[in-house]
Amino acid sequence: xxxxxxxxxxxxxxxxxxxxxxxxxxxxxxxxxxxxxxxxxxxxxxxxxxxxxxxxxxxxxxxxxxxxxxxxxxxxxxxxxxxxxxxxxxxxxxxxxxxxxxxxxxxxxxxxxxxxxxxxxxxxxxxxxxxxxxxxxxxxxxxxxxxxxxxxxxxxxxxxxxxxxxxxxxxxxxxxxxxxxxxxxxxxxxxxxx
Numbered sequence: 473x474x475x476x477x478x479x480x481x482x483x484x485x486x487x488x489x490x491x492x493x494x495x496x497x498x499x500x501x502x503x504x505x506x507x508x509x510x511x512x513x514x515x516x517x518x519x520x521x522x523x524x525x526x527x528x529x530x531x532x533x534x535x536x537x538x539x540x541x542x543x544x545x546x547x548x549x550x551x552x553x554x555x556x557x558x559x560x561x562x563x564x565x566x567x568x569x570x571x572x573x574x575x576x577x578x579x580x581x582x583x584x585x586x587x588x589x590x591x592x593x594x595x596x597x598x599x600x601x602x603x604x605x606x607x608x609x610x611x612x613x614x615x616x617x618x619x620x621x622x623x624x625x626x627x628x629x630x631x632x633x634x635x636x637x638x639x640x641x642x643x644x645x646x647x648x649x650x651x652x653x654x655x656x657x658x659x660x661x662x663x664x665x666x
Contacts (some may be wrong), residue, residue, distance in 0.1 A: 479648045480555035480562075482639040489548045496544050500537035506532040543567065552614075552637045554592065554645075556652040560604060563594065565614045571605035574633075580658040581649060583642040587621030589662055590635035590642060595628050596624060608630050646665045 478537035492575040507530050527561070546567040561578055564570040579597040583590060591614070596607075607630055615632040635642055642663055650659045 478555060478557035479652065480553065481645055481648070483551045483553070484637055484639050486548050486551055486637075488636070489544070489551075493541070493544045493548055494543060500541065503650075504530070504534050504537055504548055552633055552648075554633055554638065556649050558652055561594070561649070561653075563631060563633060565611055565631060568610040568613075569605075571607060571611060571631070573606045575652075575654050577604055578653070578657050580660070581646070582658070582660045582662055583646055583654070584662045585664065586618050586626075589621070591618050592635055593618075593626070593629040594631040594633075596630040651653040 479651045511526050511529045514524055514529075516524055518524050518537040550564070550567040552566065553562065553570060555562040558575075560575060561573045561581070562570060563573060573596065575596070577596050577599070578594065580593075580595040582593045582595075584593050585591070612630065614634055615626060615629060617631045618629075635645070638645065642661055646659055646661055653659055
Protein backbone atom coordinates (compact mmCIF):
# COMPACT_ATOMS: atom_id res chain seq x y z
CA UNK A 473 0.00 0.00 0.00
CA UNK A 474 1.48 3.36 -0.96
CA UNK A 475 0.42 6.95 -1.01
CA UNK A 476 1.80 10.44 -0.66
CA UNK A 477 1.55 10.33 3.14
CA UNK A 478 2.69 6.81 3.98
CA UNK A 479 3.75 3.43 2.60
CA UNK A 480 3.32 -0.14 3.80
CA UNK A 481 5.10 -3.16 2.38
CA UNK A 482 2.86 -5.83 0.90
CA UNK A 483 2.96 -9.04 2.87
CA UNK A 484 3.55 -12.41 1.25
CA UNK A 485 1.45 -15.53 1.80
CA UNK A 486 2.06 -16.86 5.35
CA UNK A 487 3.47 -20.20 4.19
CA UNK A 488 6.14 -20.40 6.93
CA UNK A 489 3.62 -19.66 9.69
CA UNK A 490 1.06 -22.07 8.26
CA UNK A 491 3.73 -24.77 7.99
CA UNK A 492 4.71 -24.24 11.62
CA UNK A 493 1.05 -24.37 12.69
CA UNK A 494 0.48 -27.57 10.72
CA UNK A 495 3.48 -29.31 12.29
CA UNK A 496 2.47 -28.14 15.74
CA UNK A 497 -1.12 -29.37 15.37
CA UNK A 498 0.04 -32.76 14.05
CA UNK A 499 2.57 -33.15 16.87
CA UNK A 500 0.08 -32.03 19.52
CA UNK A 501 -2.62 -34.40 18.25
CA UNK A 502 -0.16 -37.31 18.30
CA UNK A 503 0.93 -36.39 21.84
CA UNK A 504 -2.66 -36.14 23.07
CA UNK A 505 -3.51 -39.51 21.48
CA UNK A 506 -0.41 -41.08 23.06
CA UNK A 507 -1.20 -39.70 26.54
CA UNK A 508 -4.85 -40.74 26.21
CA UNK A 509 -3.77 -44.25 25.19
CA UNK A 510 -1.47 -44.50 28.21
CA UNK A 511 -3.62 -42.86 30.88
CA UNK A 512 -7.17 -42.85 29.50
CA UNK A 513 -8.22 -45.95 31.48
CA UNK A 514 -6.91 -44.68 34.83
CA UNK A 515 -9.56 -44.75 37.57
CA UNK A 516 -10.62 -41.39 39.02
CA UNK A 517 -9.90 -42.51 42.57
CA UNK A 518 -7.07 -44.50 44.07
CA UNK A 519 -7.58 -47.70 46.09
CA UNK A 520 -6.91 -45.65 49.23
CA UNK A 521 -9.83 -43.35 48.29
CA UNK A 522 -7.84 -40.28 47.20
CA UNK A 523 -7.99 -38.52 43.83
CA UNK A 524 -5.84 -40.08 41.08
CA UNK A 525 -3.85 -37.29 39.35
CA UNK A 526 -2.98 -39.60 36.44
CA UNK A 527 -6.66 -39.66 35.44
CA UNK A 528 -6.47 -35.91 34.75
CA UNK A 529 -3.34 -36.17 32.60
CA UNK A 530 -5.17 -36.52 29.22
CA UNK A 531 -7.29 -33.44 29.98
CA UNK A 532 -4.27 -31.36 31.05
CA UNK A 533 -2.26 -32.47 28.00
CA UNK A 534 -5.07 -31.43 25.64
CA UNK A 535 -5.42 -28.09 27.46
CA UNK A 536 -1.70 -27.34 27.29
CA UNK A 537 -1.58 -28.35 23.63
CA UNK A 538 -4.45 -25.96 22.85
CA UNK A 539 -2.80 -23.13 24.82
CA UNK A 540 0.48 -23.73 22.98
CA UNK A 541 -1.28 -23.35 19.63
CA UNK A 542 -2.47 -19.81 20.43
CA UNK A 543 0.82 -17.95 19.72
CA UNK A 544 1.40 -19.98 16.57
CA UNK A 545 -2.13 -19.27 15.32
CA UNK A 546 -1.65 -15.58 16.12
CA UNK A 547 1.48 -15.55 13.96
CA UNK A 548 -0.69 -16.63 11.02
CA UNK A 549 -3.26 -13.90 11.66
CA UNK A 550 -0.99 -11.04 12.81
CA UNK A 551 1.63 -10.97 10.08
CA UNK A 552 4.89 -8.97 10.20
CA UNK A 553 4.55 -5.39 9.05
CA UNK A 554 6.84 -2.62 7.79
CA UNK A 555 5.53 0.83 6.99
CA UNK A 556 6.66 4.42 7.07
CA UNK A 557 5.51 7.98 6.97
CA UNK A 558 7.46 11.22 7.31
CA UNK A 559 7.40 10.95 11.11
CA UNK A 560 8.23 7.33 11.86
CA UNK A 561 9.08 3.82 10.76
CA UNK A 562 6.38 1.34 11.79
CA UNK A 563 7.54 -2.24 12.35
CA UNK A 564 5.88 -5.43 13.58
CA UNK A 565 8.64 -8.09 13.50
CA UNK A 566 6.42 -10.82 14.96
CA UNK A 567 2.81 -11.25 16.07
CA UNK A 568 3.23 -9.45 19.39
CA UNK A 569 2.96 -5.71 18.80
CA UNK A 570 3.54 -2.95 16.31
CA UNK A 571 6.42 -0.60 17.13
CA UNK A 572 6.43 3.06 16.13
CA UNK A 573 10.05 4.19 15.75
CA UNK A 574 10.42 7.93 15.08
CA UNK A 575 13.00 8.66 12.40
CA UNK A 576 14.92 10.74 14.97
CA UNK A 577 15.72 7.48 16.80
CA UNK A 578 16.51 5.36 13.72
CA UNK A 579 20.20 5.37 12.82
CA UNK A 580 20.34 2.74 10.09
CA UNK A 581 18.05 0.46 8.10
CA UNK A 582 19.95 -2.23 6.18
CA UNK A 583 19.00 -5.29 4.16
CA UNK A 584 21.46 -8.06 5.06
CA UNK A 585 21.78 -11.74 4.28
CA UNK A 586 22.52 -13.99 7.24
CA UNK A 587 22.73 -17.73 6.81
CA UNK A 588 21.28 -17.50 3.31
CA UNK A 589 18.15 -15.66 4.48
CA UNK A 590 17.52 -11.92 3.87
CA UNK A 591 16.68 -9.72 6.86
CA UNK A 592 15.92 -6.06 7.41
CA UNK A 593 18.20 -4.93 10.24
CA UNK A 594 17.29 -1.74 12.12
CA UNK A 595 19.74 0.10 14.36
CA UNK A 596 18.32 2.59 16.85
CA UNK A 597 20.45 5.48 18.10
CA UNK A 598 20.75 6.05 21.81
CA UNK A 599 20.00 9.67 22.55
CA UNK A 600 17.78 12.12 24.31
CA UNK A 601 14.76 11.35 22.14
CA UNK A 602 12.80 8.62 23.93
CA UNK A 603 9.56 8.98 21.96
CA UNK A 604 8.01 6.02 20.21
CA UNK A 605 8.21 2.36 21.17
CA UNK A 606 11.11 0.60 22.81
CA UNK A 607 11.68 -2.93 21.46
CA UNK A 608 11.16 -5.52 24.17
CA UNK A 609 12.26 -9.12 24.51
CA UNK A 610 9.32 -10.51 22.49
CA UNK A 611 9.89 -7.91 19.76
CA UNK A 612 13.44 -9.21 19.31
CA UNK A 613 12.47 -12.80 18.46
CA UNK A 614 13.60 -12.47 14.83
CA UNK A 615 16.81 -10.73 15.96
CA UNK A 616 17.63 -13.65 18.28
CA UNK A 617 17.03 -16.11 15.43
CA UNK A 618 19.27 -13.97 13.23
CA UNK A 619 22.01 -13.95 15.89
CA UNK A 620 21.97 -17.76 16.01
CA UNK A 621 22.93 -17.75 12.34
CA UNK A 622 25.73 -15.18 12.72
CA UNK A 623 26.66 -13.38 15.92
CA UNK A 624 28.97 -11.01 14.05
CA UNK A 625 26.28 -9.41 11.90
CA UNK A 626 23.95 -8.41 14.76
CA UNK A 627 26.30 -6.56 17.08
CA UNK A 628 24.72 -3.12 16.72
CA UNK A 629 21.28 -4.16 15.47
CA UNK A 630 18.27 -3.29 17.66
CA UNK A 631 15.54 -5.02 15.67
CA UNK A 632 15.20 -7.37 12.69
CA UNK A 633 12.45 -8.40 10.27
CA UNK A 634 12.48 -11.30 7.77
CA UNK A 635 12.34 -9.96 4.21
CA UNK A 636 10.80 -13.18 2.90
CA UNK A 637 7.60 -12.25 4.75
CA UNK A 638 7.05 -9.47 2.20
CA UNK A 639 6.47 -9.28 -1.56
CA UNK A 640 8.73 -7.28 -3.83
CA UNK A 641 12.43 -6.81 -4.26
CA UNK A 642 14.58 -5.51 -1.41
CA UNK A 643 15.81 -2.70 -3.67
CA UNK A 644 12.26 -1.45 -4.23
CA UNK A 645 11.34 -1.85 -0.58
CA UNK A 646 14.38 0.10 0.60
CA UNK A 647 13.78 2.79 -2.02
CA UNK A 648 10.23 3.21 -0.71
CA UNK A 649 11.57 3.64 2.85
CA UNK A 650 14.25 6.07 1.66
CA UNK A 651 11.55 8.31 0.19
CA UNK A 652 10.20 8.91 3.70
CA UNK A 653 13.40 8.76 5.76
CA UNK A 654 15.33 11.93 6.62
CA UNK A 655 18.85 12.36 5.27
CA UNK A 656 20.61 11.40 8.54
CA UNK A 657 19.16 7.84 8.42
CA UNK A 658 21.44 5.45 6.54
CA UNK A 659 19.47 3.10 4.30
CA UNK A 660 21.64 0.44 2.68
CA UNK A 661 21.33 -2.80 0.76
CA UNK A 662 24.06 -5.26 1.78
CA UNK A 663 22.43 -8.35 0.28
CA UNK A 664 24.97 -10.55 -1.47
CA UNK A 665 27.94 -8.68 0.06
CA UNK A 666 30.44 -10.48 2.22
